[in-house]
Amino acid sequence: MPTSMRSVLPTLFALLLGYALIQVGNTLQGTLLSVRGSLEQFTPTEIGTVAAAFWVGIVLGSLWAGRVIHQVGHTRTFAALAAVASSAALLHLLVISPAVWVAARAVTGFCFAGLFIVVESWLNASVTAQTRGQTLSLYSMTGLVAGIGGQMLLPAGDPQGFRLFCFVAILITLSLVPTALSRATAPAHAVSDTRISLMQLYRQSPFGVVAAVLCGITTSSFFALGPIWAQERGLDTTEIALFMTCGTLGGFVTTWPLGWLSDRMDRRHVIMGTAAMAASILLVLIHAVPLTVPAWLLFIYVAIFGGSVIPTYSIVTAHVNDMVKPGEF
Numbered sequence: 001m002p003t004s005m006r007s008v009l010p011t012l013f014a015l016l017l018g019y020a021l022i023q024v025g026n027t028l029q030g031t032l033l034s035v036r037g038s039l040e041q042f043t044p045t046e047i048g049t050v051a052a053a054f055w056v057g058i059v060l061g062s063l064w065a066g067r068v069i070h071q072v073g074h075t076r077t078f079a080a081l082a083a084v085a086s087s088a089a090l091l092h093l094l095v096i097s098p099a100v101w102v103a104a105r106a107v108t109g110f111c112f113a114g115l116f117i118v119v120e121s122w123l124n125a126s127v128t129a130q131t132r133g134q135t136l137s138l139y140s141m142t143g144l145v146a147g148i149g150g151q152m153l154l155p156a157g158d159p160q161g162f163r164l165f166c167f168v169a170i171l172i173t174l175s176l177v178p179t180a181l182s183r184a185t186a187p188a189h190a191v192s193d194t195r196i197s198l199m200q201l202y203r204q205s206p207f208g209v210v211a212a213v214l215c216g217i218t219t220s221s222f223f224a225l226g227p228i229w230a231q232e233r234g235l236d237t238t239e240i241a242l243f244m245t246c247g248t249l250g251g252f253v254t255t256w257p258l259g260w261l262s263d264r265m266d267r268r269h270v271i272m273g274t275a276a277m278a279a280s281i282l283l284v285l286i287h288a289v290p291l292t293v294p295a296w297l298l299f300i301y302v303a304i305f306g307g308s309v310i311p312t313y314s315i316v317t318a319h320v321n322d323m324v325k326p327g328e329f
Contacts, residue, residue: 012122014182016139018175019119020146022082025171026112027150027223028164029089030054031244033101034227035159035237036092044228046098051224053102055216057109065114069121078118078179085111086172093165124321137259140314144252151248154241201324207268208320215313218278222247222309230298239295243302250303251310258311259318267319271312278308 030051037047069077084107091104123135157163202209223244230243262270285301 014178015119015122016142018078018082018177018179019115019139020142021171021175021178022085022112022115023143023146024150024153025086025089025168025175027147027248028153028171029092029108029150029168030223031151031154031227031241032159032164032168033092033105034224035154035231035240037098037101038228038231039160040096042098047228048224050098050101050105051220053105054109054112054224055220057106057111058113058216059109060106061110061113062117065110065117066121068114069118074118074122075179075182077114079176081111081114082172082176085115086169089168089172090165093162120317136314136318137255137311140259140311141252141255144248144255144310147248148245148252151241151245154244155238159237201320205320205323208316208323211271211316212313212320214275215309215316218309219313222306226302233291233298235295235298242299243295246299247302247306248310250305250307253303254307255311255314259314262315262318267315267322271315271319274308274312274315278305278312281305281308 033050034047037050042050065077065081072080088104088108088111092101095101119139120136123139153167154164157167198209226244226247227240230240235243258270258274281301281304285298285305289298289301
């Protein structure tokens with residue numbers, strides 16, 4: 001089994017490139033749907049429900065996608081789920097309806113759960129506990145860089161038009177190319193055919209399960225409702241894109257140092273420290289920053305918030321994988 005970062009990265013380059021393209025499309029789509037939903041006069045509750053549907057799909061996909069990977073393999077699973085996710089992106093454009101968007105986002109979430117499992121199980125099976133935090137931090141940084149690119153694509157088209165939806169579909173489809181053409185072979189023990197038992201996982205890592213739930217609530221709320229909050233603060237389309245980009249960029253800057261730190265001390269202490277920082281800056285941003293503050297100051301605050309909360313998931317993932325057996329990655 002490879003033990004150094006240098007020996008692992010060349011093998012997984014194609015996989016990370018495909019993951020990056022997926023994340024560019026995913027990030028653009030999330031922000032686009034929030035803005036477009038507001039322009040279509042969807043209520044905040046409807047916009048929140050559309051966003052929540054994605055994470056319902058993530059949960060369902062997390063419970064079932066492992067069996068699909070075990071039966072047909074990592075590469076075929078990646079290709080099939082990416083194709084479905086690409087098609088679902090265009091459905092939002094064809095039918096402007098909260099109910100249809102909820103269903104499409106749930107399907108998209110299911111697909112992305114499988115895609116994430118393909119990538120994460122492959123990574124976890126290729127590293128040791130001594131390098132897992134750094135490896136997953138690199139994985140997270142890849143997603144964050146891609147997320148920055150996705151946010152910055154928002155001004156490239158009119159949210160009320162069709163071009164941005166086409167960008168999403170094209171990016172997700174292109175993610176198939178590097179993965180399908182790669183010669184890399186996934187480790188045979190990366191995924192078992194056993195369904196995930198949340199109770200068993202909780203017994204193995206109670207802190208990790210609770211922390212993962214809270215990470216999901218926090219990050220999903222930020223990416224779904226952050227654009228709406230920025231819009232209500234009077235920011236235009238470009239400024240909304242910059243606002244969300246700064247949050248992602250803050251996470252990118254701190255992901256590697258925090259991953260490095262988590263490999264050298266109790267990961268739980270790192271997680272609790274970042275959570276405390278995120279809560280503090282969020283309280284300041286909501287209750288202490290006046291409505292007339294310049295946009296650049298909002299960008300600074302959200303960068304600090306993103307730097308505190310976004311890297312936490314990769315550290316939680318590393319902590320949980322420290323606690324489970326190889327076939328359960």
